[in-house]
Amino acid sequence: MCSSSVIAIVDDDEAIRAALSSLLRSLGYEVRLFASAESFLADSRASPDCLVTDIQMPGMNGLQLQLAIRNRRPRLPVIVITAFPEDAVREQAIAAGALHFLSKPFEADAIARCLSEAVGGAR
Amino acid sequence: MAPAPSLDVAPTPTAADGTTPRPGRAIERAATLLALACVPVGLLLLGDGDALAGGAVLSLGTGVAIAALLARGRSEAIRDRDLRRAGISIWIEDWTEVGKVILSLRAEGRDVQAHFAAHPELFDQLHRTVRITDVNDSTLDFTGAREKSRLIGRLADVVPASAQTFERWIAAMARGDRVYRSESRVRRLDGELRDCLVTAVLPRDLEGFGNLLVSIIDISDYKADQARLAIIEREASRASRAATVGVLTASIAHEVKSPLAAVVTNAEAALRWLRRPAPDLVEAEAAIGAVVGDALRARDVVDRTRLLLTNAPHTPAELEIVDAIRSAALLVDRELRAADAILRVRAEPGTPRVMADVSRLRQVVTNLLLNAAQAMADSPRPREILIRAQADGEDVRVEVADTGTGIAPDRITRIFEPFYSTKEDGIGVGLAICRACVEAHGGRLWATSVPGAGATFHFTLPAAPA
Numbered sequence A: 001m002c003s004s005s006v007i008a009i010v011d012d013d014e015a016i017r018a019a020l021s022s023l024l025r026s027l028g029y030e031v032r033l034f035a036s037a038e039s040f041l042a043d044s045r046a047s048p049d050c051l052v053t054d055i056q057m058p059g060m061n062g063l064q065l066q067l068a069i070r071n072r073r074p075r076l077p078v079i080v081i082t083a084f085p086e087d088a089v090r091e092q093a094i095a096a097g098a099l100h101f102l103s104k105p106f107e108a109d110a111i112a113r114c115l116s117e118a119v120g121g122a123r
Numbered sequence B: 001m002a003p004a005p006s007l008d009v010a011p012t013p014t015a016a017d018g019t020t021p022r023p024g025r026a027i028e029r030a031a032t033l034l035a036l037a038c039v040p041v042g043l044l045l046l047g048d049g050d051a052l053a054g055g056a057v058l059s060l061g062t063g064v065a066i067a068a069l070l071a072r073g074r075s076e077a078i079r080d081r082d083l084r085r086a087g088i089s090i091w092i093e094d095w096t097e098v099g100k101v102i103l104s105l106r107a108e109g110r111d112v113q114a115h116f117a118a119h120p121e122l123f124d125q126l127h128r129t130v131r132i133t134d135v136n137d138s139t140l141d142f143t144g145a146r147e148k149s150r151l152i153g154r155l156a157d158v159v160p161a162s163a164q165t166f167e168r169w170i171a172a173m174a175r176g177d178r179v180y181r182s183e184s185r186v187r188r189l190d191g192e193l194r195d196c197l198v199t200a201v202l203p204r205d206l207e208g209f210g211n212l213l214v215s216i217i218d219i220s221d222y223k224a225d226q227a228r229l230a231i232i233e234r235e236a237s238r239a240s241r242a243a244t245v246g247v248l249t250a251s252i253a254h255e256v257k258s259p260l261a262a263v264v265t266n267a268e269a270a271l272r273w274l275r276r277p278a279p280d281l282v283e284a285e286a287a288i289g290a291v292v293g294d295a296l297r298a299r300d301v302v303d304r305t306r307l308l309l310t311n312a313p314h315t316p317a318e319l320e321i322v323d324a325i326r327s328a329a330l331l332v333d334r335e336l337r338a339a340d341a342i343l344r345v346r347a348e349p350g351t352p353r354v355m356a357d358v359s360r361l362r363q364v365v366t367n368l369l370l371n372a373a374q375a376m377a378d379s380p381r382p383r384e385i386l387i388r389a390q391a392d393g394e395d396v397r398v399e400v401a402d403t404g405t406g407i408a409p410d411r412i413t414r415i416f417e418p419f420y421s422t423k424e425d426g427i428g429v430g431l432a433i434c435r436a437c438v439e440a441h442g443g444r445l446w447a448t449s450v451p452g453a454g455a456t457f458h459f460t461l462p463a464a465p466a
């Protein structure tokens, strides 16, 4: 348990943040929560092992966030979650380098699988 | 003196009596007038070519006939035959007695319109003096009469319904109008009602009054086309409403999916906390508590957005606006108290009652008050909400003013969009519901604000008839 991976969660919806936090912690990850893309980018200490972000957010959206961090952390794995599962959005997210794309509501197993692929499992 | 067939023309012209009618001659002498009378009709046809294409009443042949008449101008050579065969119904009428009254009043320098207004009995008297002296063949087809004799005679007998429009004719003549034109419905002898355009060049002298030429064009098919067009337009606007509903449905799906996702995720998290080798009951309990909260939020979204879409019957009734507002405000009394907000409601003197649907008005008032209370949560006291009603033309305008955070100019229209919210736990449907409710009354809802000093929401409702 000493070196658990750190997952950053960016979602403007407080209920989703809280739920993901509980779930990922139950899976053994350490989590950092951000209510907006801007606040994530502004936090210089935020150096997670994986980023889980919503797409639809006021201000900078999830796709823009992906592009913004591509320069800084080109190898940071990104998992996108959204309640708008349109193909166009999925393609854009994947094109911007997202590792996985999940539609809300998603099953815990699905995100657990994505995360272990992204960071090689928690421990 | 002709026995009256029961032919009903809502508006029909007439001629005076006295002189013996000389049908053939009358038609001939009226030829010039016909040429003039047809000008507006001709223009109408040219101008509306497209619109008429589906069912023009005037055939191309008629157009040609009219053009020929126009080309020949005032020539005496226009023969009976042209008029007899013209595709529109032509009536020659003798309005000599009417002409005498109007011309003599005018000669005396009197106000003709005022005279008729002061002597309404004249309408009926004069109506009975007008005679139909001749009609063309088309008029037989048009009216369904077998012989011309059935249509010759006193206008009041042949076309009883002409009494209804006689005043309009007199008014046009009294004003000195050059042309009389009106749409009317004519009942044929077989009972069928036809929409018609009635046109006449109004006379200037007594001779003209004795030979008034009236043309009647059947525009029923054209009207039918118009009606079909109106139906298509209505369909189209319903389709665009359906598109709006589609957008709305997508937004609702999104709004519901978020709390649903939180429910699922929290529930799974709780299970995992419990299934650990050493179950973490504190975490599990927190996650289950969150499940309940998220589920309630999903229910809220569904309940409130349903208000946006339901077609509850709109049943406006006459209301005293201040009473209605006060009783609606009671529903949010608890929230107003919690926000330490003071509500004042007043109506300017002379504010009429309104025609409003109570349940919709309640939606408007409660949503605006909740927003106002929420906007003042961090304002210094006293936190006041002032509701003011006043007459505004045909409407009553209501203002709901608070002293809260106010609204930035770039958001002042967006706030009415469904699901636009700046609040942590806001759904963003309050104002969309308010607007739908106000617009159901034919009213408007808008906002003004001095950012930092407060916001004012304004809406109008129709005043009850006095």
Ligand SMILES: Nc1ncnc2c1ncn2[C@@H]1O[C@H](COP(=O)(O)OP(=O)(O)OP(=O)(O)O)[C@@H](O)[C@H]1O
Pocket: B367, B371, B372, B375, B402, B404, B405, B406, B407, B415, B416, B420, B421, B422, B423, B425, B426, B427, B428, B429, B430, B431, B432, B454, B455
């Ligand atoms: N009185 C007010 N003063 C300042 N801002 C307001 C006021 N009323 C509304 N707003 C702004 O308009 C937005 C939309 O309001 P609306 O009532 O539609 O949704 P909401 O209040 O956020 O959520 P809910 O669906 O619970 O009503 C609010 O989030 C707020 O930013």
Ligand SMILES: [Mg+2]
Pocket: B367, B370, B371, B429, B430, B431
């Ligand atoms: Mg609201």
